[in-house]
Amino acid sequence: MISILLSMQLAIAQDDPAWQDCQNDQAIAGTAGFANAQAGKITNAQAYGAVGFAESRLFPKLEDAGDDGWTTTGGVRYTVTMGATHLPTLEGGGCPDQLRITSRALDLAATSFGVVASNGTFGIFYASSLAYGITPQADPRLRFMYHGAGFVYGTVGAAFAPVLPGTYRQGGGPLSTDYVIGGIFDADAVVANAGFVGSTGFYFDVRGGKLPWFATALLNQLSLDNYAKGGISRAKSKAGESFVFARNVPFSALPRTDSAGNLAPTPDLPRTNLTTGHIDQRSLGGILDVEAALAVLPSVIVHDAHVGLHTNGYHDGKAGALIQGGIVELPDLFFYGVEGGRKPQFRAEVHGAGGEPGEKHAIGHVAVTMNDADHLVLFPYAQGAVSVEFGFEGTF
Amino acid sequence: MIPLVFALMGCHPLEAMSPDQPCVEAGYAISSRTFECSGDPELANDRYRDFEKQFACIEWDVTDPETFNPNSREKDLFHCALEIRGLSCGTVDNYGKDLDAYLTHSPACNLVITYKDGSPLAPYQDPEFETVPCPEPDATVPANITVRNVSQLALTLYWLEPYDCTEIRYQDIPANGVIEQATYVGDRWVVRGDGGKLIDWFDATDGLDVEVP
Numbered sequence: 001m002i003s004i005l006l007s008m009q010l011a012i013a014q015d016d017p018a019w020q021d022c023q024n025d026q027a028i029a030g031t032a033g034f035a036n037a038q039a040g041k042i043t044n045a046q047a048y049g050a051v052g053f054a055e056s057r058l059f060p061k062l063e064d065a066g067d068d069g070w071t072t073t074g075g076v077r078y079t080v081t082m083g084a085t086h087l088p089t090l091e092g093g094g095c096p097d098q099l100r101i102t103s104r105a106l107d108l109a110a111t112s113f114g115v116v117a118s119n120g121t122f123g124i125f126y127a128s129s130l131a132y133g134i135t136p137q138a139d140p141r142l143r144f145m146y147h148g149a150g151f152v153y154g155t156v157g158a159a160f161a162p163v164l165p166g167t168y169r170q171g172g173g174p175l176s177t178d179y180v181i182g183g184i185f186d187a188d189a190v191v192a193n194a195g196f197v198g199s200t201g202f203y204f205d206v207r208g209g210k211l212p213w214f215a216t217a218l219l220n221q222l223s224l225d226n227y228a229k230g231g232i233s234r235a236k237s238k239a240g241e242s243f244v245f246a247r248n249v250p251f252s253a254l255p256r257t258d259s260a261g262n263l264a265p266t267p268d269l270p271r272t273n274l275t276t277g278h279i280d281q282r283s284l285g286g287i288l289d290v291e292a293a294l295a296v297l298p299s300v301i302v303h304d305a306h307v308g309l310h311t312n313g314y315h316d317g318k319a320g321a322l323i324q325g326g327i328v329e330l331p332d333l334f335f336y337g338v339e340g341g342r343k344p345q346f347r348a349e350v351h352g353a354g355g356e357p358g359e360k361h362a363i364g365h366v367a368v369t370m371n372d373a374d375h376l377v378l379f380p381y382a383q384g385a386v387s388v389e390f391g392f393e394g395t396f
Numbered sequence: 397m398i399p400l401v402f403a404l405m406g407c408h409p410l411e412a413m414s415p416d417q418p419c420v421e422a423g424y425a426i427s428s429r430t431f432e433c434s435g436d437p438e439l440a441n442d443r444y445r446d447f448e449k450q451f452a453c454i455e456w457d458v459t460d461p462e463t464f465n466p467n468s469r470e471k472d473l474f475h476c477a478l479e480i481r482g483l484s485c486g487t488v489d490n491y492g493k494d495l496d497a498y499l500t501h502s503p504a505c506n507l508v509i510t511y512k513d514g515s516p517l518a519p520y521q522d523p524e525f526e527t528v529p530c531p532e533p534d535a536t537v538p539a540n541i542t543v544r545n546v547s548q549l550a551l552t553l554y555w556l557e558p559y560d561c562t563e564i565r566y567q568d569i570p571a572n573g574v575i576e577q578a579t580y581v582g583d584r585w586v587v588r589g590d591g592g593k594l595i596d597w598f599d600a601t602d603g604l605d606v607e608v609p
Contacts, residue, residue, distance in 0.1 A: 029474075032428070102412060135409070270435030335427045335432075337421075
């Protein structure tokens with residue numbers, strides 16, 4: 001059915017050439033969308049860049065692998081958020097009159113890859129990334145092809161990130177590359193990472209190790225500064241796995257960039273905090289997830305409530321699928337041009353896996369989300385945007 | 397899953413502009429500057445809500461080719477929001493909750509906003525906007541310039557486009573701050589202060605180091 005709908009959409013595109021001619025766009029400054037686009041590129045480069053990839057994908061995968069001698073984990077990830085914000089633009093060319101001034105989607109994408117090796121106590125890691133933001137071609141087929149090429153060329157660009165001097169930006173420009181290289185010290189209860197990040201300099205992170213508690217914070221990252229998260233993770237019982245944690249996410253004033261896309265020196269951006277408490281119960285009966293979060297600051301609201309159905313062993317690295325739906329709510333953030341309120345959210349995800357979890361194991365994943373709560377707190381203006389992520393990690 | 401990804405990626409990336417968007421953007425701009433200058437998110441949200449209560453939006457025919465001309469302050473419907481976002485924190489603090497004051501910085505505010513009862517805003521008073529003579533075109537040799545702001549006020553650097561003599565906003569120059577700008581030899585640059593007051597203008601040469609005011 002979806003394939004038929006896609007064919008119909010492309011057929012419509014072919015029969016209506018006028019809007020496809022809207023290509024000479026000029027973003028209109030002074031608007032919330034213009035400011036959000038600048039901030040979105042910075043946040044995208046940080047959240048989905050080299051450091052974010054290592055922390056969210058490589059380190060957890062390594063910890064799942066066990067302690068038998070040297071273990072190596074590697075992976076690659078591509079993310080794209082379509083319509084992360086909308087830029088008022090002036091269109092040229094053969095654009096129809098009703099689209100001469102449009103609201104044009106901004107797509108944010110990033111490719112990361114990396115490798116980490118550890119003997120259970122000491123380890124080394126490396127990851128690099130390329131992130132970009134574009135207002136895509138009006139023709140949906142070109143938009144799709146662009147992102148396909150973005151994955152291919154983005155991976156090549158990420159590979160050469162350390163030898164591309166002068167491109168280490170925090171995302172203000174259209175392209176930003178980054179890399180992180182460092183070492184790991186794992187004392188079981190506590191794991192410490194230290195290294196060097198191409199864009200920001202020295203990097204240090206301490207987190208809970210194999211115990212079921214965790215605490216993490218991101219420092220020295222302009223738009224994510226003051227991000228903190230801590231609680232109990234993966235506490236297993238007959239009822240499945242439980243997560244109880246608190247999280248603080250900053251909503252800061254938008255950093256300003258000059259015409260070349262470089263960040264203006266605004267070190268102390270004012271911010272407000274979204275502080276939430278989360279209770280997640282996963283794999284009830286082996287297949288049901290129930291997750292909820294209550295925001296206590298800046299106002300008391302039900303921030304996130306959703307249920308998910310998945311195949312057995314889905315959260316344990318086995319092949320399978322998950323489908324999830326619910327609601328998400330943000331407070332009013334008029335300074336971003338965002339009106340709060342409840343929105344529907346969904347996630348569909350498929351895993352393919354090979355090998356045995358905890359030993360030599362590889363997993364590939366494709367996820368499609370809309371209004372995912374974890375995503376919206378990073379990009380509060382991305383309401384209604386669709387994100388696609390795919391990649392794989394392997395332990396060998 | 398793959399067809400679903402294809403279908404979603406194929407979504408139409410263009411939407412027609414809402415006819416009241418230029419007006420709404422002015423409200424967002426007031427809220428944004430309030431947050432940036434006060435650090436108070438609730439105050440910033442309240443300012444937007446007050447804007448909605450006090451003012452109404454003039455809806456524009458977005459198909460009219462005369463609706464929007466980014467090279468003219470009188471035809472650039474978004475110029476109102478642009479000017480508000482450029483206000484210094486000193487000005488924002490001064491204006492406080494007097495929302496009318498924010499709307500005096502651009503003739504475009506009168507084009508997109510009225511009071512709630514439909515009555516127009518006060519006529520726009522141009523603060524003695526002083527123009528700069530147009531440069532000769534054809535600047536082709538790259539150059540870099542440095543601009544040092546030795547005053548306590550934030551200033552703004554504009555490039556004077558040679559063909560139609562339009563000033564293009566390039567970057568803010570913070571109080572007591574230094575900026576660098578890539579340009580071409582012979583390009584004409586203009587420095588303005590609050591309300592568009594002319595501070596200085598100069599022609600670029602490679603390595604030019606200018607102190608303003």
